[in-house]
Amino acid sequence: MHNLLIDAGVNLTSSQFDKDRTDILARAEAAGVDNMLLIGCCLQSSQESLSLAKKHGYVSTAGIHPHDAKDAPTDFVSQLRALAEHKKVVAIGECGLDFNRDFSPRDSQNAILEQHLLLAQQLDMPVYLHERDAFDSMRVQLEHTPVKGVLHCFTGTQDALEYYLDYGLMIGITGWLCDERRGEQLQKLLPLIPDDRLLLETDAPYLLPRSLKPKPKSRRNEPAFLQEVAKVAAELRSQTIEHISEITRNNFNRLFLSDMGE
Template sequence: MHNRFIDAGINLTSSQFDKDRGEMLVRANDASIDNMLLIGCCLQSSHESLSLAKQHDFVSTAGIHPHDAKDAPTDFVAQIRALAEHREVVAIGECGLDFNRDFSPRESQNAVLEQHLLLAQQLDMPVYLHERDAFDNMRAQLERTSVKGVLHCFTGEQDALEFYLDFGLMIGITGWLCDERRGEQLQKLLPLIPDDRLLLETDAPYLLPRSLKPKPKSRRNEPAFLQEIAKVAAELRGQTIEHISEITRNNFQRLFLSDRDK
């Protein structure tokens, strides 16, 4: 019997899945992935993620990614608030700061993130956070608020990890961990994440685990490959894959699902 896993972050609305989304979900089920958090990264993908979550009995997020901050309409908070009334929507985001690519001006990114954090605080919902090369700004924003949530796809330095943990966030780990070229630092930091703070996510179709053997013909990632991330995480943490399965499921349920039916 496979260990059961939850993919704590997948871009299921991506056009890369348009031709075989159904078959890909069957493969995920065969690989013992029994729930997924579908990422909304603009208003349209938030609506589409909600629709897919309803269709497949998954959960989703609603928010605007920092790349799209410059295009956020003036009423975006009201639109996200309306999406968040659906029980499938369990987090506000993906939101945050990306000073690595700067697809939106930093001023817009900061302003849009602040609105997401305020909304999450008002609704008492978790935030689904993105941060690339913007730790100082993210820390300043978080220190002005009190939110729960996850730092999705963490790839930062040790001081950032320690702050996010002290703040109370969970840490989302992706196939970046399985990358022998750029994952070395994350591999060293992984054992510092307490058992009750670890989440596993594919961020599919991105970040295909490079340690997969045999290597898939396509570079597209998918939820079935979460098992590989779990295997590598277990090795690096000196834990069994059964233990990784148990703690990451418990963490996901505690953060995202515990308030749904109140």
């Protein structure tokens, strides 16, 4: 029997899942993944994530990814606020700053992030944060508008990790951890995350764990593979998978579901 896990971040609306979404959810359940946070990255995917969450018994986020900041409509905050009225929507985001790819101008990314943080603060909801190569600017934003939430798919430095922990955020860890090339720094930092701050996520269909054997022919990540992330995390933290399962479930429920009576 697998240890029960919660995938704290999956892009279930991705077109990569269109042909076999039902099978993917069945495989996740068979692998012991019994809840998921479905990520909204734009207004349309936020609405679609909510629909899937309601259909399958999961929860979702509502937000605009920094890559899409330049395309945010002027009334996006009111649209997000309306989505957030649904009890299945448990976080504002995915929102943040991505100065690695710069798909949107940085001033636009900052302006859109500020609106997300203000909305989350007003609604007393967690934020689902994305930060890539933008730590200094993210720190300025967080200092200006205090919020609770998670730094999703953390890949940063020890200074960034210590700041986010001191600030009070949870830290989301993905299959990046299982990458012997890109994940070396994260592997060293993982033991520094306290038990009560760790979340596990696939970010599927992205970030297929490189340590997974055999690898799927599609090279596509899916929630069932969260067990591999948990296994590697347990090894690096000198903890059991049972312990990792328990703490990450407790953390997820405390951050996202405490207002739902679960």
